[in-house]
Amino acid sequence: MSTDSLTAGKSTRRKSSRAAKPDPQSPNDTSRRRKGLSERNRPLWMLIPGGLLMVIIIVVPLLLGIFMSGLDLDQYSLRKWVSAPFIGVQNFVEALTASPLLHAIWLSVSYSLLAMVVTIPLGIAGAVATQNAFKGRAVIRSIFLIPYVLPSFVVATVWRTMFQPGSVIDSMLHSVGIDPGLWLNGPQSYWTLILVQIWASWPFVYLLALSGLQSVDHEVHEASALDGALWWNKLRYVVFPYLKGPLSLAFLIGMLHHINNFTLPFVLFGVPAPSDVELLPILTYVTSFQSFRFGLSAAMAFISLILIAIPLFVYLRAVKLDDAETPGGKK
Template sequence: MSKRQASGSGRPLWMLAPGGVLMFVVIVVPLAVALYVSLLDLDQYTFRQWVHAPFIRLGNYSEAIQRSNLLHSIRISVGYATIVTLATLPIGLAAALATQNRFRGRGLVRSIFLIPYVLPAFVVGTVWRIILQPDGIAEHTLSRFGVSEDLWLNGPRSFWALVIVQIWASWPLVYLLALAGLQSIDHTMHEAAALDGTGWWSKLRYVIFPFLRGPVTLAMLIAFLHNVNNFTLPFVLFGVPSPRDVEVLPVLTYVEGFQNFRFGVSAAMAVFSVVLIAIPLAAYLRAVRLDVGQA
């Protein structure tokens, strides 16, 4: 009997083994190699014998902080990701509330709302680069409303161009998860609110929003992590080297590694990216754990 129980309790662990091996190969091994490379003086001269490259400990980290634009790129990445995440929240919630109830053509409207999210980032960046280029559609349209002509792909306005394009591309994620949360609300809750004569705002505040807290928080976390680690859209939209106002951390890491060939410094910047992503993720997981514990 004890052998059967042992084998039965051990089966789930064996079932997790293939996924664990895959995770080890895909995540743990590359991360370990990146950590090791970040401790080496690795460049185009020592790349062929990279295993025997000089071991400089934390020299690459010190150089990345003191002699590169790392801190500036972190500020740009976090600032733009925060603005985009906060801006997509009301847009996604409004779209979810607008398409929750049945109406004629609801399926078509929902499909149209998903277009920005399903388009590849390369396509989005290419189309918006054409729109925002000098003498492009955006410049001619805004000039009719008295907005002065200025460069959108260079200079101070490039930051807001990146924010606008990223908002357009990422708000459907909040919309999807908020809509899923709305669909999970029991119809009896709506009926009870209607019988009690609850107003529109009170219904949103006390009936709908409490059920959306989990999905919306998850959507904002995923959106922030995606935005702060986004490489394709800034790369296609502005090219490299990118303007200083949109020199986000993933693009700076790419430039250091594949244009300046300072692979050790680039690996150190990649480690900083992992830490930057791990902080909000750990906070969210801890909040979820505490919430479950209280339940």
């Protein structure tokens, strides 16, 4: 066969293949492209119910609270609260200067920090103790989780009963010659709150630390064992680097939870609570539902929201910077 005939055959096949290709503007191809776009946007459509729920439950009350913080709203103007006198930032000024808000912020932050300083070592110790398999490990892990799964109302009620004068704790201390004093009133109530909070929240740190230990590669353990590393060096240089992320998250969530915790101090000490445990949520509740200063309490709630947003922003910023420094992360 000659070269001209081969060339002619190839050109004929090219023309036939071009003719066989569908037109990009054909109806079938257009409907296929529309179907592809709709499938890609389907996850966004599925977010609409949750987004509407968040707007109704979170955004709308937040905007109403900000609006109320600028009103002189009390029991006399509550009936027609929309027409209550607008006083601007006077509620914020009063909250910061003429109310015990700063003292409540100090109590909330300090008690949360002290509780987390104790719960983090306890959680790590519990996770290390139950990491390796042994007989009865499942039972021990279940026992460790009991304080975490109990509702805060139940925990506070049980501990309130135990701390009553003449109850089981006082009897135990009196048997060894110690006069405990009042647990639920006076300066000692602050340490009582910290003790109960530690007992109730350390299993959360334990869970996150245990999840971090599960991510440690077995080859790393074997290499450290072959190198003859001592148990402390193994924990410091092999185990603890894997716990940095989970423990940072546990510290942040624990701090925010403790600062916002209302049920535990409310049930444990009642209202009005002693001044040594008048935390930020308790003070906001008393200002609103006992003093009936709704505008002032809304300003306190907004200040507490800003207080909570600061460590959250710092954590998210640190996570973003850490992702940017890792290989393959976004710069």
